[in-house]
Amino acid sequence: MSDMSNPKPRTSLAPVLVLVAMIIGVMVAVLGGANGPILMAVVFVFTMAIGVPIPFAAGIATVAGLIIADIPMTLMAQAAWTAFEPFPLVTIPLFILAGQLMEQGGMSEKLVNIAQKLVGAYKGGLGLVTVVACMFFAALSGSGPATTAAIGSITIPAMQAEGYRSRFAGAIAASAGALGSMIPPSNLLIIFALVTDVSIPRLFLAGIVPGIVLGLMLMVVVFVISAKNGYGGTGEKFRWGPLLAAFWEGKWAVMAPVIILGGIYAGIFTPSEAAGVAVAYGLFVGMFIYRGLTWAKLFHAFKFTAIVIGSVLFILGSTKAFGQLVTLFDIPSSVLALFQGLVDYPWLVMLLIGVFYIIVGMWLESIPQIIIFTAVFYPLVTSLGVDPVVFGIFTVMTCEIGFLTPPIGVNLFVAARISKISIEEISVGVLPLLIPYVLMILLLVFYSDWVTYLPNLVYGPTR
Template sequence: MPAILGIALVVTMLLGVPIAIAIGVSTMAALMAGGIPTTFLAQGAFTSVDNFPLMAVPFFILAGTLMETGGLSQRIVNVASRLMGNVTGGLAIVTVMACMFFAAISGSGPATVAAIGGIIIPSMIKRGYGRDYAGAVASSGGSLGILIPPSIPMIVYGIVGNVSISSMFIAGIIPGILVGLALMLVSYIIARKRGYTGSGEKFSLAELGKAVWEAKWALFAPILILGGIYGGIFTPTESAVVAVVYGMIVGLFIYKELTWKDLPKCFINAALTVGAVMIILGTSTAFGRLITMYQVPQAVASLIGGISQNKYVVLMLVNFLFLITGTFMETLSQVIIFTPLLLPVVTSLGVDPIHFGILLVMGAEIGFLTPPLGVNLFVATGIAKVSLEEVSKAVIPFIIALFAVIVLITFVPQIALFLPQVLAK
């Protein structure tokens, strides 16, 4: 049955079937071959979405849409521009920095690319930056949307792996900052090589202060969301609702860039995204339960155990697995399928579930940047008006930098575990 499951999945994906449908078809094929009632798929899909913590996903998606339309992303960009816009490759560094701020609001990679890239990519092109470079910077910066908390994949990992979502959020802070710094360094090196200069405006503390004051409500959003979670005021699920209400109030009544006429469009866009996510989540959950039923994790554990019992060797093998599967598997599908498959294996070797969760999310993060799936790349190419092939080549140095940080965190788990351990005391 596991063979039928795997073969059906590979064949359907090679035929170009959407990942959610491919997972559903392969699950159905295995159920029929094994004589298991096909209602198993429907029941798995229903129970997967009948989950209170999962309610955070649609609300965070809606919050990101409202804040993008309401002008919060523009003000975040203004602050980053005043801070770093005058250095070599300043707009590229500003892009990554702004993505880090917006990631602390949206929890989504593609949403971060759309919100920040839609503002900065046209400006970069006007300043003489290459379209491929502009698209690559925005794509890689947008990938931080699922690493810096709040994060939708972290919420799903917490549900599937029975791991504290709040601890996962805390663990993502330092790795997120490290990845952001690595992407800024790569942006600077390439910009210097290509001769992309800064804005030419001298740094002004007064102008920076003015930009920060104008953006105070936007900058307060991540403080409100994350501070409320870590302060025990509300749960991650409740924080998503708070983010929606806050985004509406700021957009409608303070910045006044979000109008009542914009609300239906925001709700529709969010609903379309949520619908796609829930379909993937439903079929992937049934798939994950089926492979657990057939004891595939135990078989994988035996296979990996035959290669090595060293947890670092195993983690590096897992990292390379994520690098490969990210090219054709959607982020949530990876999280839902690999969590029950690999979490028991790595924990048996002494790996902390939070450490593994961060590596899993970071591996999925690379999947945003690798075609043919590469969702972030498709968003960026549409904005930069450049071919996928050009952006795919330009993003390679950023992928290398991201993978280097993954390797570092693999061998130094305290980078991810330090804050959760400190705050747990």
Template structure:
């Protein structure tokens, strides 16, 4: 109880999540005097000393290099040639471009920054409201943690000891499903607000010309995901390939990656991945303490008392994750709560890969809900609007996400079809 009380009090006081988790871990150990403090140090060290975490840094760097190396612009050009002429076309272009970029970067906020920074000025020039533009960029960026490669999926794979490659496969169909639903939400709002497209009719010739100009950009997700799915390389090796590919294309093909841009990419990567690694280490110590105090068993008993139906339990867990995601950072959420819920859902016959996809979709919703929604803060700065305005404008996209979560829970085959097809049981 001391651990939970310290955690809630620190969150309520606005203490940074790393310090909150650290305090909630250390204070009970001091009070009880039973568990040695060396446990925290050992767990922290072993937590960050895991080979798959290299992939997180790699995909963050690849996304940064693609943003400064000209790949992002080519992706947007191809998306615009496909759907830019329809009513509300620029909103659709933004979401489609985010889906392409998500298949490279693995990060939600990075996707918002890369695509939103280019698309939003054009949307505003064509009469799109700033709050709606920010909401579109934030929502499209949320796809960055579901469409593989995904940094949260890597963390889930590490914590749950499941195949990261299978998680990547499992996230593809749900990611495309939710992407289509977001496009539909954007179209409905665009129709209601009378936003127009580019005015250019669809032209197969124009699409092919854009594809030829952007072929190097379009090859990136094909090489990365194709290599993983075909078993040519592991997710860690895929991250290294993504970095090399982004550097090569940015320097030698598009010649847009400059020395200052390269240094800025390294700086962003160091800041982001450093934060991730520290959170992982501290949160794993917290999770270890939860296990020692038998919190997972107590939660399992409580939920089992409500229902033994796996579908009902999954919906209850999803509701809990969505609520707690409004004030808990995604990686901390995965590391702390996966050991709590995973034993329960496995005992009910739920596939851990399927549960991982559900977990990440719930975290995706957290990226769009204040007060912690990271995508909202990135988008509001780009669009120069208030948090209240973008939070209101993002509601149709949140509704699309939540509606899309329902079939993902009800039909495990949406998540498991590709892993079973390509890798067997």
């Protein structure tokens, strides 16, 4: 249930790898050294098409490229070492663990209760509650699928009991849960920062406003559909008393993002240190304040984190080598030459990249997508004058659409499992909720100054 999980069932890879090895041998003999990038692309696409998991597919394609370019295989190990070396990488497992501790410790229930008192009385009340609660929890988890699971497991059954169509209830949780990858702290923004050396605090600040605006747009869509179908709404007037009481009861949950993000922006601690603070805070509140953390839940949180970060490191190692080989083959320069006629139209280049990212995101998981294609497109967009921070937000926004499109739509799988419906059914239900994401991408392409306003205000303009 994370950005890094693979929803497809595991199969034996031995026969597949033998077949791929034979095909690589034939291609090396036929294509020759001048077509290394073509060989890599063909092998990568073919291995994914026959069901090889993404890290293995990237690794096999890298091996093919190394063979045809006559580069020592030690590049694989060296690339993995450099991928694991950056200290900020420790931020990811710590934020994953912190999100698990806060979910298991009872914070998600407190946030849902606050959202219920805030917007629950309106038409589509529980749907609006789901969006607002996901926005709150996104500031704790750093993960889109984890946010979907934490909030959806509470609100989806409640929406179904209130008469919401199951595919709509699941679609709300899936689309709002994707905010976990935009509203900081975001694991995907951290990955983008590690690949490009863009400042993590700048990216975090830049993700706040787009995340909130996107959440409000989702609420508008949920309200319109709910009003049309007569879903929910008690008709009671909003009252400050119950809301303030809910805030007081959930004050420890509300204070978590204030302490974590406030500490980063105030310069009290770095993002890596903030992740450690988040773990300590989640552990303390879960065990001693809300008392929701049992030893069994604590073990589950550590186990979940170990499994996820293990898959992350494996993906990082193989895709980092793939990305390095992309650079060695000078593919970014070839891409730049390809777009040479469009240098006067940066908006068109961004639109084309966005369409490409969305299509790729339907088949590729978010972390390898960021690592592999950022190496290709980042030099291009920065040469066109696009702010690196804007491109980071743009990249993660397209990945969020990938969470919501089959066949590798992780959020859809999580929400469908909770809703007890098929992936096909929830894929139809999520279609109207993709409209705000598409509108946000258009906003980022045609008017992006508002994205960098907060980072520039706090840290000064990018040099």
